[in-house]
Amino acid sequence: MLSGKIPDSLDLESHLNPRETVMVLLTSCLEDLNPRVLAEATQAISQILQINGEVFWAANVKENTSCWKVFEFFQTNAVPKSLLSQCFAKFFASLESQSFSGILSVVGTLSYLRTETVPKKPHSFDADYWLEVDYFQAAKAALKVRNRTLALLFNELWKCSSIYHKSDEDDAILLNVFQSLDPDGVDGVMSTMSLRDETILETYNHQKEFTKSMCAYNAQLMTSSLLKSFPNKSSTTHETATDGLSHSLAQMGCFVGALKVVYENPKFADLRSKRQDSGLNYFIFNAARAFNSSDVQHATSHLQDGFLHLASSIDLMDMTNALNIQSRLIPAIKLHELQTAASLFKSSLSFDTEKAEHVFEEWDVRLQRLLLKIKFEDLESMIASRISCLFSLLKSISSPLSAAFTTIHQYLQRTIISYSKNARKSSNLQFSTNAMTLLKALNSRLSRATDTVAGLEDLKVLYHQGNATLALRKLKESTSSTEYMTKLNPFHAAKLFDESHEAMKSLVEERQVELDALNAKLKAKPDDSITKQSARRLNNQIRFDRSEIHRFSKEVEKFLLQSIENYFLCLQMGEKFDICVFRICALWFENSTIPKVNELVAKYLDLLAGSNRKFLPLIYQLCARMTMEENAFQAALKTLLIGMIKSHPYHTVYQMIALKNGTESKASKSNALNQAALDILNRLKNGDSRIRTIIQSADNLCDAYIELAFQTPPAQSRKAKVTPPIPIDRNAKLSRVVDVCLPVVTVDHSVSISCDYSSLPTIQSFQREYTLVGGINAPKVLNCIGSNGKVYKQLVKGGSDDLRQDATLSNVFNIMNVLLQKNFETRQRGLFIETYKVVPLGQRAGVIEWVDDTTPFGEYLSTAHERYNKKDLTTMDARRKMMEEHNRDESTPKTKLQVYREIEENFKPVFRHFFFESFRGPAEWFKGRTAYTRSTAVTSIVGWIVGLGDRHPQNTLINRTTGSIIQIGLYLFSIWSNQELTDKYSDLGIAFDQGKLLSTPELVPFRLTRDVVDAMGSNGVEGSFRRCCEETLKVARKEANIIYTILDVFRYDPCIIGKEHSLVEVMARIRERTLKLRGP
Known part of the structure; x- marks a missing residue:
């Protein structure tokens, strides 16, 4: 029997037939059923009444019927397109009166229909527009059910449609979405909004410039007071200003002022007389109040109610929204810590001191982990709750001389100092002042002296407030004597x-x-x-x-x-x-x-x-300094290298073998570097048997790779458009590589502190065939089978390119990732450069990690423009038109610009469709697009720092799984474009602005074409891209000395300095770029 509610009255249109009337009545009874029962009930109704989609559409004539809740279970039947579009239009026309469950169902259905293939429509993007749906209304509907990623997706689809028009309501939707999904996006929305007073105030609050916003709100209050005697069409100015002023005061740490402003606001006059449940904070407050009164029983009861409330709210959460999850996480931690504190009492009079020490240690570890990912401003309430909890514990201990009292007091003091320190580092000096004032008052009340750490933190707060003279004076007064430290x-x-x-x-x-x-x-x-x-x-x-x-x-x-x-x-x-x-x-x-x-x-x-x-990060540079000279420098250097190879052979031995093979890959004279590498390898072979086995196996493996790299494939295979697998000769060296005690070469193994690498998967064998991917040097794709059963795809390359340049620059990118991980802002945004493993085996041979699930930027664009903009110019037509103008005798910069603008009008960007196609779900779409925008920002800035050039669309890959971009070398350009290599440099080797010296000079700092920007969404470069660029640059400026040190080491790497470019030229470029980072 169905347990739903039957409405008191159900006004049915007279033209409904009996079957439709029964369906409306029965579906109205389903309002309170859970989804599983709802699905079963709907199926039963449709089977009994033999209802198809058309019956449902005909029956759905009342705006407020519960039919919408079962909408998704009927739409899968064969329904004419016109009826389905009409149904959506009818629903969105009465959106304000629809139920939550109905909106959830319709929005879910629309999202589901996007994932289905449309008959006779070859492209997945066609599923978005085969129905006549107003996606702007759909975005508003998605916001009503708190699915912000879907709201943003619908908003972007609306902007791609022909009915799009800019409106303030559109900005309001985007602000609502980005405030929860990506605060960086708020800046992008505001950059296009008109600069009204409200917009300026929103900007101040978003950028946490609360002093400015407080002044603005105060000005509004003064204005509204002066104009009281004048008639006013709106009475909200004073209340809005009061709300804003209280918010700004609270954010600055001035809680007394904030409470006073709220108290004096007429809107809150009856606040004390009403018992309002404000969610989790209601239970936290009551539990803390009971705990402060030493009423552990009532505190525990409130905490249990709070956990139940938290559990019930999880189903309504948008799990794709990290900020929403965070907003639940912090109150949950407050509840947990209050519960843990309550459990420290063995009985009403007994406190477990030993357990308290373990609990406090866990709290410290938790806070340190949270601070790595979450800003102090968002954690402040949690730390404040912890301090309040500790005060309650301290109050419950009767004897100030007991061990329990001392333990709590010491931890309370450490917590307050930590609170002040983190607030100070995040520029919230008022919070720091509040904390230190509280600590001094506490110690004064307890007649306990403030220790040195607390006194030093108090001086730091004073110093950061701009009172350097007072801080130094106070420091002198607090020190009775001066003792200089012998150890700095x-x-x-x-x-x-x-x-x-x-x-x-x-x-x-x-x-x-x-x-x-x-x-x-x-x-x-x-x-x-x-x-x-x-x-x-x-x-x-x-x-x-x-x-x-x-x-x-x-x-x-x-x-x-x-x-x-x-x-x-x-x-x-x-x-x-x-x-x-x-x-x-x-x-x-x-x-x-x-x-x-x-x-x-x-x-x-x-x-x-x-x-x-x-x-280890400097292994290439250390190896490059070797010679056969006998002096103190060479002795220390070779001792270091020998020790590194013994401790971490799989991270070092291939670099040494590559130097030793420098004369074997391509004919050249023997030199000191080759001899030095050979000398070190021989010394290692004559020592430990384990290292000797590893070196011999690695040497044999490198020889096998080199043999395959320079092997000439059959002529017919190279001419074929799709080359079949080519068998490897059974007498080839690679055929004899079986069960080798070496880890897979192209896997980036983490460094073991204990030097134990026994758990790494080793090479079991190689497949007995390879494939070609095009290019003059015939790079070969090979499958390596690991001992774990996994197949590792590798690219074996030999020819004119020196892969040591690519390996060295890839190493630079890895070091930049370390710097980005150190900084909170870049770490929070997940900024990093995606790299791949490059293993040089000699001067002109190497093996490269195959980058799976990627496609070149240019390869997608070559077909997308034709698919989505069929009436536009083709790529060749646009290029031809530009070249004709360029070669015209009367051509001027002005006419060239005019022609270029005409081409722009007839050659529109399309790269946004990549994400619509590749990421069908709204959460995946948003995550992929965000990863693309952020990775584009960080690779652009870091590429500019090292002067990386030749960034054409074919050597920029995009990951189809994550959306992030990967910068690759020229060898992969040949893979994807199937064209021959014509340049003697590898693309990643064109660094330090050497691209400016090419026949067609590289004059732009990085590529930011219309298609690159198109995929970033309606905000374009504003918002996330700009902020990520700024944060990356801030890290670069802060770590400018480290960056210069990293690049300075390249002076000693012969791979970077060629005869075309002198050492002086390269170092001049490095210095110039670093000085730009440091700023004036």
Whole structure:
């Protein structure tokens, strides 16, 4: 028997036939059923009454019937397109009066229909428009059921349709959506809105500039007070300003002022007289109040009710909305911590001190993990709740001298200091002031002295408020005597000595550059007396500086040694300062002829022998410095490399073999680097048998790869459009590679601290065939079978390209990922550069990780323009039209621009359709598009920093699974385009602005064409893209010295410096780019 409610009266249209009338009546009884029973009941009704879709449409004549709740169960029947469109139109016309369940059903149905293939329509995007649906109304409906990703998807579909028109209501929808889904998108929406007072205030609040918003709200209050005597059509100005002022005061930490403003607002006059349930906060407040009164029983009861309320609200949550989930997570943690605190009482009078210590430790760990992903502003209420809870615990302990009281007080003090520290770091100084005032008052009440840590935090708050003089004065008053520390903090000491050494060293260099410029000017104008005088004065200054530096040469060397030593001490402190390894190597390489430097480095390398993994990111640069000379520098360097190979052979041995094979892949003279690599490998082979086996196996594997790389495939296979698999000769070296004790080469294995790599999947065998992917060098796709049964696709390449350049730049991108992960803003947004493994095997051969589930940007566009914009110009027509204008004798920049604008009008962007096609579900669509926008931003900025050029559409891949983009080299261009290689450089090798020296110079910092922007959505580059670019640049500016250090190491890598580009040119570009990052 159905348990639904039958309405008191059901007004049915007289023209309904009996079958339709019964259907309306029965579906009206389904209102309160759960989805499973609803589906079963609907099926039963349709079977008994033999109802098809057309009966449902005919019966649905009343706007408020419950038929809409079963809508999705009838739409799957064969229904004419016109009836289905009419049904949607009827529903959206009366949207405001529809029930929640009805809207949920209709919106879900519309979303489902998008995933279905439309008959006689070849493209999945056609499913969005085969019905005549007003997607703007659909977006409003999706918002009503809190499905914001679907609302955004419908909004984007509406903007792609012919009926789109800009409106304030559209902006309101987007603001609602982005405030919950992606706050960066709010900036994009606001950038297109008219600058009314309301918009400006929204901008202040969104950017957390609450001081400005408070002034604006205060101005509104003053204005409304002055105009009280004038007739006013709207009485909301004063109330709106009051609400805004209280919000701004609360966000700044001025809670008393906020409460006063709220209290004086007439809208809240009866707040105290009403008992309002405000969700989870209602239960948290009552539980905390009971707990503060030592009423553990009632507190536990309220907590249980709170957990039940939380569980009931989960079904209504939009699980695709991370911010919505976060809004439930933080109250849940408050409930849990209150419950845990209540459990610390064994009985009404007994407190479990031992358990409390474990609980407090868990709370600290939880907070540290949350701070990695969530801003302090969002966690502030949770920490404040914890502080309140600790005060209640402290109050419940009667004896101030007991161990329980001391434990709680100490943790409370640490929590308040941590609260102040995190608030200060997030620029919420009022919160910090509140916290430190509270702590001082607490210690005063308890007659306990404020410890040094709390006093130092109080001084830091004062200093960051701009009161440096008062902070220093207070510091002097608080110290009875001054004792200088004999041991400085290693990191800060290293920076101090490093900067001092660099300042003294660069003094002459900078003036010499200025003198060279003046001399060049004199050559052009020999009679220029002012220039002669300047040059003479500068020359005298340089001579004086050199004499001074010679006089203080010991001081310069002292700063250098102290800097290196303290950087090494940083490495010994743990993982926090591992980035110092780059500066150590830069200083070491630059001063490799100084005996004391090599002696110091050798000493600390010996101490760090168990942690030589820290030098793995620089393996290419370390190897590039090897020679056959016998000196202190080479001894220390080779000792380090031998230790790294012994500890982490699978991360180092291939680089050494590639150098050893430098003369084997392509005929050239033997050189010192090859001999040095061979010497190290031979020394290792003569030692540990385990390492000897690994080196021999790796060497044999490399030989097998190289043999296949340079093997000439059958001529008929290279001419075929679709090449069949080509068998590998049974006598080939690769055929004999079976059950090798080596991990799969193209898998990026994580570094083991214990140096244990026994759990890694090893190479079981290779499939006995390969395929070609096009190109003059015939790169080959090979399948490697691992011991875990997984098949790893690899690209084996040999020919004119030096893959060591690509491997080195890929290494730079990995280091940039480390920097992006360190920063909160970039880490929160998941900004990173997607890379792939490149393993050079020699000078002209290597194996590359195959990038699965990707398609080139250009390959998709080549067909998408024709599919979606059939009336537009073709790619070739647009190019031909532009070239004709370019080659025309009377052509001018103005006429070229005019022709280009005409082409734009007739060649519209289409890349947004990639996401409509590839990600059918709204959550997947939003996630994929966001990943694309963010990855485009970070790769654009990082690509500009290293001067990466030749970024044409064929060497930019897009991941069909995640939506992120991947920058690849020219070897993959040949894979996808099936064209021959014509350039002797690999694309990732065209770095440091070398693209400006190509026959067609690269003049733009990065590619941001209309199709690239089209996929970012209606906001375009505003919003998420711009903010991610800004945050990436902030990281680059903050870490400019590290970036310069990373790029500075390239001076010693012969892979980067070719005979076409001198060392001076490359370093000049690196310096110029880094100075731009540092800013004025």
